[in-house]
Amino acid sequence: MLVLSLVAQRDFYGYELVETISQKIEISEGTVYPILRRLTLEKYFDSYLKESSEGPSRKYYRMTSLGRKETEKLLKEWKKFSTDVEFIINHGEQK
Amino acid sequence: MNRDQFIAELRRSLTQLPQAEVEDIVRDQLEYIQDAVASGRKEEAVIASLGEAKNLAANLQADIKIQRAENEKSFNKQVGHTVGAVFAILALAPLNIIIVLGPFMGILGLLIGGWALAMGLFASSIALFVIFIFKLIFISVGFWTQTSTLLFSLGLIGSGLLALIIMFGISNAFISMTISYLKWNLNFIKSRST
Numbered sequence: 001m002l003v004l005s006l007v008a009q010r011d012f013y014g015y016e017l018v019e020t021i022s023q024k025i026e027i028s029e030g031t032v033y034p035i036l037r038r039l040t041l042e043k044y045f046d047s048y049l050k051e052s053s054e055g056p057s058r059k060y061y062r063m064t065s066l067g068r069k070e071t072e073k074l075l076k077e078w079k080k081f082s083t084d085v086e087f088i089i090n091h092g093e094q095k
Numbered sequence: 096m097n098r099d100q101f102i103a104e105l106r107r108s109l110t111q112l113p114q115a116e117v118e119d120i121v122r123d124q125l126e127y128i129q130d131a132v133a134s135g136r137k138e139e140a141v142i143a144s145l146g147e148a149k150n151l152a153a154n155l156q157a158d159i160k161i162q163r164a165e166n167e168k169s170f171n172k173q174v175g176h177t178v179g180a181v182f183a184i185l186a187l188a189p190l191n192i193i194i195v196l197g198p199f200m201g202i203l204g205l206l207i208g209g210w211a212l213a214m215g216l217f218a219s220s221i222a223l224f225v226i227f228i229f230k231l232i233f234i235s236v237g238f239w240t241q242t243s244t245l246l247f248s249l250g251l252i253g254s255g256l257l258a259l260i261i262m263f264g265i266s267n268a269f270i271s272m273t274i275s276y277l278k279w280n281l282n283f284i285k286s287r288s289t
Contacts, residue, residue, distance in 0.1 A: 015130035030146030034154045041162050
């Protein structure tokens with residue numbers, strides 16, 4: 001879901017994504033690539049190659065409209081979940 | 096391990112994918128390593144953080160197989176792809192032998208039993224019908240006996256067909272259930288290793 005919401009904002013390439021997420025959350029790097037590939041396989045992303053100034057060309061991931069729909073759905077679910085959790089933490093059991 | 100060793104092991108492990116797909120994955124990994132090294136990290140450290148090449152390969156192959164099973168329209172091929180996906184997931188973690196193979200084999204056994212029963216019913220109904228025709232032509236029996244045998248064998252053919260159709264439906268449902276279970280299982284494996 002993190003990957004989806006980042007790519008929803010702009011196009012990313014692989015290492016950039018991992019770096020952005022690692023700044024906040026500790027992740028194991030090896031897990032990100034299979035996720036990227038799977039999301040591309042499910043047509044949530046498409047990818048294109050772009051030359052970079054530092055060396056070989058980079059593969060950028062871009063969100064498709066299908067991916068955007070899925071992201072919105074997931075974000076909605078996540079927001080509901082996190083407000084529910086927050087409510088329980090702050091108010092305890094609901095009577 | 097350096098980058099060449101990592102890529103070599105990755106290639107060795109990605110045996111079940113088309114060549115173009117393998118090249119694409121290798122390209123992506125090289126780009127990633129290159130970017131990480133350019134940001135000032137040691138090559139060995141980057142590769143260590145990527146995990147085992149074998150695991151990466153198994154993960155990618157399992158994804159592709161599940162995708163294939165899901166998109167396949169032809170029933171027979173879908174069965175094959177689903178079995179393939181089950182075994183690809185099995186390769187990922189030894190524990191999976193219990194949580195994937197156990198239920199899968201159990202239900203598969205029931206399904207095969209059901210198919211055998213439905214086919215048996217259908218075959219015997221056809222046989223009865225043939226015997227009836229044979230009797231009609233060569234042995235003359237009473238009209239009512241004939242009519243009741245005819246109705247009985249037609250009824251049996253009908254129920255045989257019905258059983259086959261029901262089995263087909265159940266098998267289809269089982270396949271799509273298996274696929275979503277495998278997907279869930281794959282997510283579980285991935286999040287556990289994070």
